[in-house]
Amino acid sequence: MMRRPILLVVLLAAVLLSACTNTPGRSDQVVVTGSTTILPIAEVSAEMFHRLRPDVRVLVSGVGSSAGIESVSTGSSDIGTSSRDLKSEEGGLGLVDTPIAYDAIAVIVNQSNPVESLTKAQIKAIFQGKIRDWSQVGGRGGSIQLVNRDEASGTREAFSKIVMDKEPFDPTAAVLPGTGQVRAVVAQSPGAVGYISYGFVNRSVKAIAVEGVRPSEKTVFSGAYPIQRTLHFFTKGPAAGLARSYIDFVLSDSVQKTIVGEAGFLPVSERSR
Amino acid sequence: MAEHTGAPEPADELRLVTRATYLRELTLKNLFLLCAFVAVLGVLLIFVFVGVRGWPAFTEIGVREFLFGRVWSPSTEQFGILPLIWGTILVMAGALALGTPLAVATAVFLSEIATPRVRSIVRPAVELLAGIPSVIYGFFGLVMLRPIIAEWSGGLGFGAFTAWIILAIMIVPTIATLSQDALESVPDGIREASYAMGATTWQTIYKVLLPAAKIGIFDAVILGMGRAIGETMAVLMVVGNAPVFPKDVFSPLSTLTTQIVMDMPYAVGLHRTALFGMAIILFVVSMSLVAVVRLLSRLGEER
Numbered sequence: 001m002m003r004r005p006i007l008l009v010v011l012l013a014a015v016l017l018s019a020c021t022n023t024p025g026r027s028d029q030v031v032v033t034g035s036t037t038i039l040p041i042a043e044v045s046a047e048m049f050h051r052l053r054p055d056v057r058v059l060v061s062g063v064g065s066s067a068g069i070e071s072v073s074t075g076s077s078d079i080g081t082s083s084r085d086l087k088s089e090e091g092g093l094g095l096v097d098t099p100i101a102y103d104a105i106a107v108i109v110n111q112s113n114p115v116e117s118l119t120k121a122q123i124k125a126i127f128q129g130k131i132r133d134w135s136q137v138g139g140r141g142g143s144i145q146l147v148n149r150d151e152a153s154g155t156r157e158a159f160s161k162i163v164m165d166k167e168p169f170d171p172t173a174a175v176l177p178g179t180g181q182v183r184a185v186v187a188q189s190p191g192a193v194g195y196i197s198y199g200f201v202n203r204s205v206k207a208i209a210v211e212g213v214r215p216s217e218k219t220v221f222s223g224a225y226p227i228q229r230t231l232h233f234f235t236k237g238p239a240a241g242l243a244r245s246y247i248d249f250v251l252s253d254s255v256q257k258t259i260v261g262e263a264g265f266l267p268v269s270e271r272s273r
Numbered sequence: 274m275a276e277h278t279g280a281p282e283p284a285d286e287l288r289l290v291t292r293a294t295y296l297r298e299l300t301l302k303n304l305f306l307l308c309a310f311v312a313v314l315g316v317l318l319i320f321v322f323v324g325v326r327g328w329p330a331f332t333e334i335g336v337r338e339f340l341f342g343r344v345w346s347p348s349t350e351q352f353g354i355l356p357l358i359w360g361t362i363l364v365m366a367g368a369l370a371l372g373t374p375l376a377v378a379t380a381v382f383l384s385e386i387a388t389p390r391v392r393s394i395v396r397p398a399v400e401l402l403a404g405i406p407s408v409i410y411g412f413f414g415l416v417m418l419r420p421i422i423a424e425w426s427g428g429l430g431f432g433a434f435t436a437w438i439i440l441a442i443m444i445v446p447t448i449a450t451l452s453q454d455a456l457e458s459v460p461d462g463i464r465e466a467s468y469a470m471g472a473t474t475w476q477t478i479y480k481v482l483l484p485a486a487k488i489g490i491f492d493a494v495i496l497g498m499g500r501a502i503g504e505t506m507a508v509l510m511v512v513g514n515a516p517v518f519p520k521d522v523f524s525p526l527s528t529l530t531t532q533i534v535m536d537m538p539y540a541v542g543l544h545r546t547a548l549f550g551m552a553i554i555l556f557v558v559s560m561s562l563v564a565v566v567r568l569l570s571r572l573g574e575e576r
Contacts, residue, residue: 063538067538070538143427147429150535151347151348151535151539152535152539168348171346171515171516172520174429174431175514175525177535188420
């Protein structure tokens, strides 16, 4: 009976030791961390990349743009994905930017909401909490329920810059940690309004026309839709080795012409930079 | 076994057991000591780490601004955690108010009323509640409970009320099992005396047994309180995470733990320090709860 625990301890130690010796195997993997908006592109292209190069694993996780930038600058990941530009205090981190797609941010409401169009000024006032009832913007009476994203979100950062002119959001808004959650909550609540990447808009919610322009592939393409931004891959210094091959793959036609478009984004090649 | 290990001279041991057995005993004894030490070291390291990282929150932000500031807005360098403290207290108090009667009633039922057959079904079911990961509770709250409350209240369904219901269910097993132990440790003689005086079951329960077990039940409630304060994941998914004083229990709010989780991935500089400062407060609160429990059980022993 006394043998058992000792055996267990020895086994445990062996497992721990072997785990230690295995960790430096980073050479055959690329760690990609950051924006939840870019997650679908990064994940699908990671799978395709793995099929082309079975010896390489691309590990993708979505934790928010700021976390991605933090992670690549500390060296925890090889590529940080971000749906916002670098902030001024992040300028000195030595990060190199590769734009991989363009995206529009859609303002979404419940399907039962009769409001079809809002101006940018109205949207700003709504998210500042100055307009609190749908009747003030031509809808049925009823209080407006704001759904906001967390501060790590690149979508929030971009929305704040383009629509809010960096002025603060209404702090009483519900803050949800993911694009999917925002969409699900707006889809279920008649009075709710939120904003998500155009690539995530589906039939469960209604994307509102901004300044009279409804987001669509065409209006995003032409630049007529006013709430647009760039999606980035950041690397610490110029990308090298496997990270370089993965980025090149994402920029190649086989990703840009299929996955990027299917996800509802605009390929970088379509518009001259 | 205890006599063997307590013996001062190894030579004495050798007469009782073989040398191999003695060595094995000694090794295991030290191994267990090491394990216990790891736990103590863990607590100590966490305390020191959180303390060192969080202390500047009190000196740089200022105790007044930090603890009593009414605005939490890291992007504008405002780190007032009063709304978060208020949120924590509100969520915890409501959950206790809902959960305690439920849990104590469950304990009374299990220890005094249920037949052994019923008890053998209900007790494992209650204990199973404790084994469900909190993210499952949160998901249940988000997907099932929130839409119902949203429809009922006309809001989004994120808020203290939703958190109360979820947390109340979560703390039931903690309070119920400990209260049941407290009730069962009341000597049978007291029960028999009560019945012999002509008291009914109900009179026995609330006039005799509950008062007799009150310190144990109070202990259980305080441990449940600790669980309610520390619970993060489930609460995060249903409170709506708005760092403000909510206008009612159906409006989004935030607690200390949920705000730490929401902000930790991207916080830098003073913001990060403030999060560690919040962790210090949580640490102090949970330590004082444990201290109260210890004090109470000592009081119970003295009586």
